[in-house]
Amino acid sequence: MARFLLLRTVQALLVLLVMSFVIYGLIGLMPGDPIDLMMASNPGMTPEAAARLRAIYGLDQPLLLRYARWLWDALRGDLGFSRVHARPVLQVLLPALWQTCKLMLGGFTIAVLLSMLLGVLAALRPGDWIDGAISTVALAGVSVPVFWLALVLILVFAVNLHALPASGVGDGTWADTFWHMVLPVTTLALSIIGQFVRYVRAAMVDALRMDHVRTARAKGAGEGRIVLIHALRPALIPVVTVMALSFGGLFGGALITETMFAQPGMGKMIYDAILGNDYNLALSGLLFATLVTLLSNLAADLAYGWLDPRISVG
Amino acid sequence: MNVQLPITRPSAVEAPQSPWRLRLRRFRRHRTGMAALALLLLIVLFCLAAWPVQWWLGVDTTTTDLLARFDPPSAAHPLGTDDAGRDELVRLMVGGQISLLVGLIATAFGALLGTAIGVAAGYFGGRLDAVLMRFTDGMIALPLLPLLIVLGALDLTKLGFSPEFARSGAAGFWRVVVIISIVDWTGVARIVRAATLAIREADYIRAARVSGARAGYAILTHVLPNVASPLIVALTLTVGRVILFESVLSFLGFGIVPPTPSWGNMLNNAQELVTTAPMLAVLPGLLIFLSVIAVNLLGDGLRHAFDPRGE
Numbered sequence: 001m002a003r004f005l006l007l008r009t010v011q012a013l014l015v016l017l018v019m020s021f022v023i024y025g026l027i028g029l030m031p032g033d034p035i036d037l038m039m040a041s042n043p044g045m046t047p048e049a050a051a052r053l054r055a056i057y058g059l060d061q062p063l064l065l066r067y068a069r070w071l072w073d074a075l076r077g078d079l080g081f082s083r084v085h086a087r088p089v090l091q092v093l094l095p096a097l098w099q100t101c102k103l104m105l106g107g108f109t110i111a112v113l114l115s116m117l118l119g120v121l122a123a124l125r126p127g128d129w130i131d132g133a134i135s136t137v138a139l140a141g142v143s144v145p146v147f148w149l150a151l152v153l154i155l156v157f158a159v160n161l162h163a164l165p166a167s168g169v170g171d172g173t174w175a176d177t178f179w180h181m182v183l184p185v186t187t188l189a190l191s192i193i194g195q196f197v198r199y200v201r202a203a204m205v206d207a208l209r210m211d212h213v214r215t216a217r218a219k220g221a222g223e224g225r226i227v228l229i230h231a232l233r234p235a236l237i238p239v240v241t242v243m244a245l246s247f248g249g250l251f252g253g254a255l256i257t258e259t260m261f262a263q264p265g266m267g268k269m270i271y272d273a274i275l276g277n278d279y280n281l282a283l284s285g286l287l288f289a290t291l292v293t294l295l296s297n298l299a300a301d302l303a304y305g306w307l308d309p310r311i312s313v314g
Numbered sequence: 315m316n317v318q319l320p321i322t323r324p325s326a327v328e329a330p331q332s333p334w335r336l337r338l339r340r341f342r343r344h345r346t347g348m349a350a351l352a353l354l355l356l357i358v359l360f361c362l363a364a365w366p367v368q369w370w371l372g373v374d375t376t377t378t379d380l381l382a383r384f385d386p387p388s389a390a391h392p393l394g395t396d397d398a399g400r401d402e403l404v405r406l407m408v409g410g411q412i413s414l415l416v417g418l419i420a421t422a423f424g425a426l427l428g429t430a431i432g433v434a435a436g437y438f439g440g441r442l443d444a445v446l447m448r449f450t451d452g453m454i455a456l457p458l459l460p461l462l463i464v465l466g467a468l469d470l471t472k473l474g475f476s477p478e479f480a481r482s483g484a485a486g487f488w489r490v491v492v493i494i495s496i497v498d499w500t501g502v503a504r505i506v507r508a509a510t511l512a513i514r515e516a517d518y519i520r521a522a523r524v525s526g527a528r529a530g531y532a533i534l535t536h537v538l539p540n541v542a543s544p545l546i547v548a549l550t551l552t553v554g555r556v557i558l559f560e561s562v563l564s565f566l567g568f569g570i571v572p573p574t575p576s577w578g579n580m581l582n583n584a585q586e587l588v589t590t591a592p593m594l595a596v597l598p599g600l601l602i603f604l605s606v607i608a609v610n611l612l613g614d615g616l617r618h619a620f621d622p623r624g625e
Contacts, residue, residue: 015452031469105409143606145561148581148599155588155595197566252457256562260585270460271566274467286464289457297455 008301012294019290020074023283024067032277035059070283080280084273089284092269097288099169100254100265106181107188107257108250112243115193119200119239120227126205134197141194146253150187150260157183167262184261191257192250199242200235208233235309244300248293334404337543340619347615353608357601360415365406373401376573384591386543396594397583410601411573416490416614417557417609422558425549428502433533433541435503436510447507454500462559465493466568486571494559498552505548509541543620550613554606561602579601 035053039045054060058069073080079089122134158166164183170176207213208231217232255267262268266285273282341347368374371390379399387394393402435446466489470480471482479485513519563569564578572579577598581587584595 011448012455015455019456020451026464026468029468029472030464031467031472032402139607139610140603143558143603143610145565145578145599145602145606147562147565148602151581151584151588151595153597154585155592157401159589159592248455248457252459255459255463256566267460271463274463282464286457286460289460290455293457294455 002270006168008298012298015294016290020287021067023286025063027283079284082277082278082281084278089280092281093284096264096266098267099263103184103188103254103263103265107184110189111193111196115196115200119197120204122201123204123208138197139192141190146191146256147260149190150257153183155188184257184263187257188254191253200239203235203238204231209233240307241300241304244296244303248296251292252289315330321445324452333423337619344484344615344618346611350608350611350615354612357605361407361410368404373404375405375575376399395455406597409577412570412574412576413557413560416560417553420491420494420556421549421553424499425502428499429506432503432506433537436507437514437533437537448565450500450503458497462493462497462563463568466563483574490560490563490569494556498556502548505544509544510537513540547613547617547620550616551611554609557602557606
């Protein structure tokens with residue numbers, strides 16, 4: 001077990017290291033140049049001053065050297081300075097992370113609970129009208145473009161009904177914060193619930209056909225006990241794994257929701273950083289998103305071994 | 315000579331059927347699959363109608379008319395005009411051509427890449443398999459959407475392309491196709507590898523190898539046909555995902571670049587449209603939604619036809 005964990009951690013760190021180099025290289029290929037931007041905002045800048053700035057920021061060095069310097073600083077906890085926010089990257093990143101955590105916690109929890117309920121309901125009698133209705137909704141959930149879903153929600157609840165705020169985080173009071181989170185959290189939940197319902201339904205349909213379920217039924221166990229104890233437990237193994245796996249994807253996907261509802265989270269931060277040529281911030285944000293994805297994959301592996309006694313990891 | 319011959323009516327004997335004919339028959343009986351196919355054909359016809367409609371109404375996708383912004387539907391503009399006075403109907407049709415084309419071409423490129431990697435890993439095995447699969451695992455561990463945005467934001471002139479090309483509509487189109495296909499091939503690679511592993515040691519493939527067939531020959535004539543059915547199902551579902559990727563990239567401004575319309579970039583300023591002209595914000599998204607639903611249902615139907623045991 002310990003060996004497996006160590007191996008996977010080393011693997012994840014390796015992927016992170018490779019990605020940090022790839023993203024570092026890619027960011028250098030994005031349009032614009034930080035020195036050009038400084039020159040644009042300062043008409044009195046001379047070419048000599050620009051060259052001096054280039055040297056100060058190390059931009060005249062070759063790519064590998066710049067990367068090595070960045071890596072060395074990053075490993076010591078210095079992620080650099082955000083150009084747009086004029087603050088150290090960590091001071092921008094942490095509040096954004098907190099905002100995303102709040103949204104994700106709400107959206108992910110709602111999606112998990114609701115999809116368990118709907119998935120099990122649909123699997124009880126495959127093919128009947130309840131299954132048909134739930135499966136149709138799930139298919140719609142998988143097929144809808146998230147940004148358009150957000151638009152429609154804004155159109156209905158903010159523009160037409162004036163019931164909910166369409167953007168921002170509110171004035172800081174608990175009630176206002178809550179109301180401002182309703183639409184983004186709903187969008188996040190809806191964006192994954194279709195996928196989850198399909199997995200839960202498929203896993204439950206399989207589980208209800210297992211031999212031990214038939215045995216339990218033959219011995220006269222109640223239907224509730226059969227579904228909740230005998231079938232749901234084996235069905236949870238693939239479901240939990242898939243849910244953990246999709247957590248990382250949802251973290252990256254939150255970018256759309258946050259942008260649509262002007263939520264100052266990680267996704268919007270990365271998006272704004274890319275638009276604003278804020279290299280350090282974009283780099284750190286992207287690496288953090290990669291880290292979350294890697295961690296959720298690791299969690300999925302561990303959950304799999306932990307839930308299924310037939311599998312021993314290590 | 316009084317031997318009674320067994321009586322067989324010719325009609326009672328089933329004609330020998332190829333697996334593809336059987337699959338076609340099973341698909342025809344899958345009602346939602348057929349409905350999805352019909353819906354998809356309708357959408358394609360709608361998009362192709364752009365040419366006759368442009369000729370008939372004398373409108374195009376780029377002519378702006380700032381005196382006719384947000385016009386309601388009329389004889390000249392059946393769905394009205396958008397925020398720059400352009401004909402909404404024709405833009406929806408041409409935008410659909412672009413969106414669907416990106417979906418098909420990027421899926422095809424991704425399929426080529428994924429199949430090549432999957433077959434190589436599955437057929438040759440060993441160290442090559444280990445390296446390729448670690449690479450695939452690494453790709454799967456990446457945050458797709460942020461990565462696509464970075465790739466969409468790259469400055470093509472810094473990659474050695476001429477500024478003229480970098481600004482052209484063609485560059486915008488091929489850039490989206492390329493970045494989606496280099497990111498979205500991992501699922502295909504895994505499926506193809508698994509299918510290849512499953513039949514690699516089948517007797518007829520071993521026989522082919524023993525009688526001197528080269529790896530390339532064995533793969534093309536024996537392995538790929540056997541991989542086809544899971545691959546086709548997976549690719550159908552990929553088309554839906556790619557259409558969604560294209561729409562969100564174009565919506566965020568990193569995909570198909572205006573003035574070329576796509577269903578995604580027609581929603582570029584939808585946040586303002588929601589209050590002024592809600593239909594303009596609803597229609598392109600609705601078409602994306604319908605297309606992806608149809609593609610996904612088609613995938614379900616194909617899965618049913620190809621692998622009835624999977625139900």
